[in-house]
Amino acid sequence: MTEPIIRFEKVVKRFGDVTVLDGLDFTVAPGEKVTIIGPSGSGKSTILRILMTLEDISDGVVWVGDEPLWHEKAADGTLKPASEAHLHRMRTRLGMVFQSFNLFPHMTVLRNITEAPVHVLKVGKAEARERAMGLLDMVGLTEHADKFPYQLSGGQQQRVAIARALAMRPDILLFDEPTSALDPELVGEVQEVIRKLAEEHDLTMLLVTHEMRFAREISDRVCFIDAGAIREEGAPEELFTAPTEERTQDFLRAVLDDG
Amino acid sequence: MNEMTWTDYLPVLWEGAWVTIQLTFWSTIFGALLSFAAGLGKLSSNRALRWLSVAYIEVFRGTSLLVQLFWLYFALPLVGEAIGVNLRLPPVVAGILALSLNIGAYGAEVVRGAVQAVARSQYEAAKALNCTRRQTLFRIALPQAIPEMMPPFDNLAIQNLKDTALVSLISLADLAMRAEQLRNYTQDSPTIYTLVILMYFGMALVLTALMRLLARGVGRWRPAGR
Numbered sequence: 449m450t451e452p453i454i455r456f457e458k459v460v461k462r463f464g465d466v467t468v469l470d471g472l473d474f475t476v477a478p479g480e481k482v483t484i485i486g487p488s489g490s491g492k493s494t495i496l497r498i499l500m501t502l503e504d505i506s507d508g509v510v511w512v513g514d515e516p517l518w519h520e521k522a523a524d525g526t527l528k529p530a531s532e533a534h535l536h537r538m539r540t541r542l543g544m545v546f547q548s549f550n551l552f553p554h555m556t557v558l559r560n561i562t563e564a565p566v567h568v569l570k571v572g573k574a575e576a577r578e579r580a581m582g583l584l585d586m587v588g589l590t591e592h593a594d595k596f597p598y599q600l601s602g603g604q605q606q607r608v609a610i611a612r613a614l615a616m617r618p619d620i621l622l623f624d625e626p627t628s629a630l631d632p633e634l635v636g637e638v639q640e641v642i643r644k645l646a647e648e649h650d651l652t653m654l655l656v657t658h659e660m661r662f663a664r665e666i667s668d669r670v671c672f673i674d675a676g677a678i679r680e681e682g683a684p685e686e687l688f689t690a691p692t693e694e695r696t697q698d699f700l701r702a703v704l705d706d707g
Numbered sequence: 708m709n710e711m712t713w714t715d716y717l718p719v720l721w722e723g724a725w726v727t728i729q730l731t732f733w734s735t736i737f738g739a740l741l742s743f744a745a746g747l748g749k750l751s752s753n754r755a756l757r758w759l760s761v762a763y764i765e766v767f768r769g770t771s772l773l774v775q776l777f778w779l780y781f782a783l784p785l786v787g788e789a790i791g792v793n794l795r796l797p798p799v800v801a802g803i804l805a806l807s808l809n810i811g812a813y814g815a816e817v818v819r820g821a822v823q824a825v826a827r828s829q830y831e832a833a834k835a836l837n838c839t840r841r842q843t844l845f846r847i848a849l850p851q852a853i854p855e856m857m858p859p860f861d862n863l864a865i866q867n868l869k870d871t872a873l874v875s876l877i878s879l880a881d882l883a884m885r886a887e888q889l890r891n892y893t894q895d896s897p898t899i900y901t902l903v904i905l906m907y908f909g910m911a912l913v914l915t916a917l918m919r920l921l922a923r924g925v926g927r928w929r930p931a932g933r
């Protein structure tokens with residue numbers, strides 16, 4: 449078996465007195481497309497936010513590749529809390545697409561995509577621009593390059609956000625409910641882009657979604673999380689058609705009735 | 708010579724108004740620079756810088772402009788004498804300095820508030836793209852915060868214009884001073900002060916128009932009507 453690219457090892461996350469992740473063990477193989485499902489408040493976003501370094505951990509170790517994310521190896525081999533320099537280096541491997549897009553409103557679509565490559569990766573302006581246009585072509589928005597975010601629909605904004613994340617060439621792309629903030633008629637165009645990414649790239653993808661049909665289509669593996677730990681996981685055909693855990697059955701019954 | 712009519716007042720008042728305009732212009736510019744320096748200083752991760760900014764803001768917000776002005780003009784030279792440095796400021800320098808320092812302390816709170824009001828999700832997006840703290844502040848947060856600062860900055864600039872009248876007390880020949888001189892000479896208070904009010908009001912209108920123009924310039928990316 450190949451080395452996992454993501455590994456949560458007994459990870460605990462507390463907010464004050466509330467324990468959100470309770471000794472979570474979780475691995476993702478390189479190139480794997482994994483969907484996390486589970487009830488509201490179960491800690492799905494927290495997992496992604498820990499990986500994107502937006503939230504630190506209370507205990508345990510998160511590994512990205514063969515390096516700890518929130519720790520550094522000291523000279524004597526023990527782990528000590530990560531410095532900002534370490535986090536900065538680790539973040540180059542990760543990208544994130546947010547539920548509410550979070551485009552920079554004061555920049556054109558094109559600048560949204562070239563900003564970080566130019567100023568963080570120090571890519572030349574012309575090269576960054578060319579690549580951004582390529583990405584815009586991929587998400588079907590070349591003619592909107594010079595518009596500001598407020599001039600776009602939610603679906604278009606989310607597609608720009610995907611292009612923006614890809615421009616940083618991450619190994620791992622995190623999606624936190626990328627279509628939840630969209631009007632129903634705009635969900636399809638964003639899912640289409642994510643589906644294409646999943647099919648054509650060896651990018652590792654970690655997706656949180658409430659769209660069960662979509663999860664089924666694009667994932668290699670689906671994880672059901674409840675109360676801070678993974679309760680059941682498996683290939684989508686198995687988990688969706690023959691869940692073994694009662695909690696999974698209850699959850700799936702509830703969401704599938706809704707949908 | 709007591710036969711002066713209101714048209715005879717105008718050249719004199721205009722001379723004073725020109726001084727007022729210059730005082731307003733320079734102290735607003737320097738005040739804006741101080742606002743950004745102290746406002747961002749207060750948000751800095753450097754403790755010394757943070758402390759310095761807070762001290763400046765609190766001192767100049769907590770004392771009256773008049774006292775600050777008198778201190779710079781009358782007290783500072785004596786302090787200088789005591790330590791053997793010439794700190795005698797020309798009235799115009801003392802005036803601009805006091806006005807700038809005063810407006811800068813209020814402006815700093817505007818800058819700090821506007822930067823802190825930028826949505827947390829914007830900071831998170833910047834972090835996800837691996838922007839440094841500095842890049843996030845200057846390239847992501849500030850450009851979004853500046854348009855939010857414009858209405859309060861407009862108020863401060865108007866406040867500043869009105870405050871310039873205080874510098875006549877350190878013998879600067881601004882509009883207020885010229886009005887006072889004319890009044891002493893002609894005793895024609897109603898005409899003179901009506902003209903003076905109109906002139907201050909006119910300057911305030913122009914100032915607001917300029918601030919609007921500036922606001923439109925820095926907020927081009929926002930949907931119309933905001």
Ligand SMILES: Nc1ncnc2c1ncn2[C@@H]1O[C@H](COP(=O)(O)OP(=O)(O)OP(=O)(O)O)[C@@H](O)[C@H]1O
Binds near residue numbers: 463468488491494
């Ligand atoms: N910054 C925070 N401070 C305190 N509590 C928090 C914070 N962030 C999240 N939580 C709590 O942690 C729990 C898990 O949150 P999380 O956002 O990971 O859930 P989720 O599975 O993504 O839910 P949803 O489906 O509603 O998005 C929730 O109970 C939430 O209230």
Ligand SMILES: [Mg+2]
Binds near residue numbers: 492493494624
């Ligand atoms: Mg969530």
